[in-house]
Amino acid sequence: MSTKVQPITSQPNPTGKATTLTNEEILRYSRHLIMPEVGMEGQLKLKNAKALLIGTGGLGAPLGLYLAAAGVGHLGLVDFDVVDFTNLQRQVTFGSDDVGKPKALAAQARLSNLNPDIEIETFETKLTSENALELFKDFDIIVDGTDNFPTRYLVNDACILLGKPNVYGSIFRFEGQVTVFGMPDGPCYRCLYPEPPPPGLVPSCAEGGVLGVLPGIVGSIQAMETIKLILGTGESLKGRLLLFDALAMKFRELKLRKNHSCPMCGDHPTITKLIDYYEFCGVRGEEAPGPDVQVPEITPRDLKSRLDRGDDLFILDVREPHEFQICNLNGHLIPLGELPRRVHELDSSREIVAHCRSGKRSAEAVDFLRKAGFRKILNLKGGILAWSDEVDPSVPKY
Amino acid sequence: MSVKVIIPTPLRVYAGKADSTEVSAKTVGEALGQLTNKFGDLRKHLFTEDGKLRSFVNVYVNDEDIRYLSKENTPTKDGDTISIVPSIAGGFV
Ligand SMILES: [Zn+2]
Numbered sequence A: 001m002s003t004k005v006q007p008i009t010s011q012p013n014p015t016g017k018a019t020t021l022t023n024e025e026i027l028r029y030s031r032h033l034i035m036p037e038v039g040m041e042g043q044l045k046l047k048n049a050k051a052l053l054i055g056t057g058g059l060g061a062p063l064g065l066y067l068a069a070a071g072v073g074h075l076g077l078v079d080f081d082v083v084d085f086t087n088l089q090r091q092v093t094f095g096s097d098d099v100g101k102p103k104a105l106a107a108q109a110r111l112s113n114l115n116p117d118i119e120i121e122t123f124e125t126k127l128t129s130e131n132a133l134e135l136f137k138d139f140d141i142i143v144d145g146t147d148n149f150p151t152r153y154l155v156n157d158a159c160i161l162l163g164k165p166n167v168y169g170s171i172f173r174f175e176g177q178v179t180v181f182g183m184p185d186g187p188c189y190r191c192l193y194p195e196p197p198p199p200g201l202v203p204s205c206a207e208g209g210v211l212g213v214l215p216g217i218v219g220s221i222q223a224m225e226t227i228k229l230i231l232g233t234g235e236s237l238k239g240r241l242l243l244f245d246a247l248a249m250k251f252r253e254l255k256l257r258k259n260h261s262c263p264m265c266g267d268h269p270t271i272t273k274l275i276d277y278y279e280f281c282g283v284r285g286e287e288a289p290g291p292d293v294q295v296p297e298i299t300p301r302d303l304k305s306r307l308d309r310g311d312d313l314f315i316l317d318v319r320e321p322h323e324f325q326i327c328n329l330n331g332h333l334i335p336l337g338e339l340p341r342r343v344h345e346l347d348s349s350r351e352i353v354a355h356c357r358s359g360k361r362s363a364e365a366v367d368f369l370r371k372a373g374f375r376k377i378l379n380l381k382g383g384i385l386a387w388s389d390e391v392d393p394s395v396p397k398y
Numbered sequence B: 001m002s003v004k005v006i007i008p009t010p011l012r013v014y015a016g017k018a019d020s021t022e023v024s025a026k027t028v029g030e031a032l033g034q035l036t037n038k039f040g041d042l043r044k045h046l047f048t049e050d051g052k053l054r055s056f057v058n059v060y061v062n063d064e065d066i067r068y069l070s071k072e073n074t075p076t077k078d079g080d081t082i083s084i085v086p087s088i089a090g091g092f093v
Helices: A023-028 A039-048 A060-070 A103-114 A132-136 A149-162 A213-231 A300-308 A321-326 A336-345 A360-371 A383-390 B028-038 B040-046
Strands: A002-005 A050-054 A074-078 A119-123 A141-144 A166-172 A175-181 A240-245 A250-255 A313-317 A351-355 A377-380 B002-006 B020-024 B057-061 B081-086
Touching: A039 A213, A050 A060, A060 A074, A060 A103, A060 A213, A074 A103, A103 A119, A132 A149, A141 A149, A141 A213, A149 A166, A166 A213, A175 A213, A213 A240, A240 B081, A250 B081, A300 A313, A300 A383, A336 A360, A351 A360, A351 A383, A360 A377, A377 A383, B002 B028, B020 B028, B028 B040, B028 B057, B028 B081
Parallel strands: A050 A074, A050 A141, A074 A119, A141 A166, A313 A351, A351 A377, B002 B081
Antiparallel strands: A002 A119, A166 A175, A175 A240, A240 A250, B002 B020, B057 B081
16 A cells, blocks of 8 residues: 655665755755755755645645655655546646546655655555554654545544644635644644534535635645744744635634643543544444435436426426536526525425435435425435436536 | 624625624624524524534634633623634545
């Protein structure tokens, strides 16, 4: 599961720590070397540092690029995902040729091209409670660029157990949060948020979207914090939560305090080993997006044949107006959030088929309408995505 | 007491897309009460069924976490800013 790109030009030495730079490295890092905040001493710290990036995608892309370019001597990349066409809008490490390749390997190829003098280790695996401590133990700094709550809590807890700094960044649409957890006397993620939101209450990136530049900015701030921690210079974000609103172009800062009764990092910790983070976050099974509501369904093929037959079906589209503009099935648009106050637009005597992009929001809509007394209502299984796959490939997927 | 409440991106959809709103309140609890009266859809995202602030939603008066002040009884004064900061998980998706 792990492959290494051996350094090409750096000199091996018995202590394992580099004490010199090659002439080529001196040239490469000259803009660092001529500033007193880095200098030769700092550049050697970077060269001897080991940073582990959890995720190589949105936040991981600028992180990997800048840490590699800056000469962080040993980078670990953890990602089990494969590059997908929709990633290219923001995951700038990858090129169109990388679609279909494992992200960790594609990132490794790009970063070692950028800087052949560093070691890049890849872990094409899902981070779990079983492998996290083993994976983290050889690294100095962990950089969290994951996309889900179970992994966030796992990364936090593993960092606290091992006493390692955790450079945290998180994004949603055009808003970001950055801080540094796991510093001596500093707070941890559980001090900030003792519990994750129950599934379904906070939309994920895939549902909510993200402006492509945002992970570039937030990931770059994480890269800056990582480099400062390695250099031991400046003031880290420890104890401060940096909020960034790209739309308003505003940075704000909130005080982040260590919670002395925190179960993880408080005075009397009650969590002393890694737990089941999927259970903790209320997610059953690894891929389960949350407790799905069970509602009557119709497959895209069945819907097509019933429409072709001329059955009287009312198509209800519960997506947002901007999604309707991308593609639609000529349905009546009522976004899920507006459904409660627009129920009167629906005729409960007619048969209704509700749909969204993937079938999840429309399942909620069907569940809601059934509770409101609608009896003849079905959910389009798999939504527009499945319609495009099974019935009409001319309908774009997004 | 005029207090500005900043609504975070993930919750704006439940607040008529507003990014902030002005309320007149003497405490944080009053301010949040007015906010959820104004935007009813926000209530279940901020409070549990028994009316407690949800644990993945943090509230700050200016830059201080109300958990370290007087929680919902934290007094507010003219010109204060209340920030609602829910946890977001996004990163590499
Ligand atoms: Zn803590």
